[in-house]
Amino acid sequence: QVQLQESGPGLVKPSQTLSLTCTVSGGSISSGDYYWSWIRQPPGKGLEWIGYIYYSGSTYYNPSLKSRVTISVDTSKNQFSLKLSSVTAADTAVYYCARVGYSYGYALPWGQGTLVTVSS
Amino acid sequence: EIVLTQSPGTLSLSPGERATLSCRASQSVSSSYLAWYQQKPGQAPRLLIYGASSRATGIPDRFSGSGSGTDFTLTISRLEPEDFAVYYCQQYGSLFGGGTKVEIK
Numbered sequence: 001q002v003q004l005q006e007s008g009p010g011l012v013k014p015s016q017t018l019s020l021t022c023t024v025s026g027g028s029i030s031s032g033d034y035y036w037s038w039i040r041q042p043p044g045k046g047l048e049w050i051g052y053i054y055y056s057g058s059t060y061y062n063p064s065l066k067s068r069v070t071i072s073v074d075t076s077k078n079q080f081s082l083k084l085s086s087v088t089a090a091d092t093a094v095y096y097c098a099r100v101g102y103s104y105g106y107a108l109p110w111g112q113g114t115l116v117t118v119s120s
Numbered sequence: 121e122i123v124l125t126q127s128p129g130t131l132s133l134s135p136g137e138r139a140t141l142s143c144r145a146s147q148s149v150s151s152s153y154l155a156w157y158q159q160k161p162g163q164a165p166r167l168l169i170y171g172a173s174s175r176a177t178g179i180p181d182r183f184s185g186s187g188s189g190t191d192f193t194l195t196i197s198r199l200e201p202e203d204f205a206v207y208y209c210q211q212y213g214s215l216f217g218g219g220t221k222v223e224i225k
């Protein structure tokens with residue numbers, strides 16, 4: 001079955017750019033039936049949708065983060081990536097990647113999540 | 121931009137009781153696009169319900185979803201010990217509600 005795994009630095013300095021990659025295994029990221037999504041969760045808080053990308057490169061971002069977010073896809077590596085610029089302590093969170101079904105828009109499966117801390 | 125408001129913020133119940141969780145949208149949402157998730161500490165969210173009322177694979181039938189338009193409900197008919205968790209609604213792969221914590225009374 002399809003599995004997703006986040007990877008990237010666990011510590012980022014304030015004002016720098018957070019970069020994460022999600023590797024998809026057990027299925028093709030080029031399937032037209034899915035979007036590929038990033039979601040985050042600050043410690044002790046709720047889930048926040050960051051954005052998602054279609055294999056063609058079309059992107060949809062949370063308006064509250066849009067000015068700082070870039071999501072890209074590399075179909076040759078079966079990966080998609082997140083870049084979040086000008087980070088502050090408020091960007092400290094567990095970052096999840098997930099597959100989103102095109103027909104119903106639900107996220108399944110999810111990666112295990114990776115904690116990114118913003119601190120000097 | 122649609123806003124999803126979940127209530128109550130915390131629900132204190134005993135095992136065996138019925139839980140009713142609400143998700144209200146600021147504007148009409150297609151029922152096809154409303155999903156519910158369960159999250160336990162240290163774990164990724166788990167899909168429970170999609171299309172407002174369809175149970176995901178492997179989800180017990182004590183979980184049910186209903187609603188349309190701007191008002192949606194997740195019902196747990198009889199709480200089992202493993203059901204105490206935080207529940208989130210989501211609209212089409214994007215914005216989430218703030219969550220409802222179901223805690224043991």
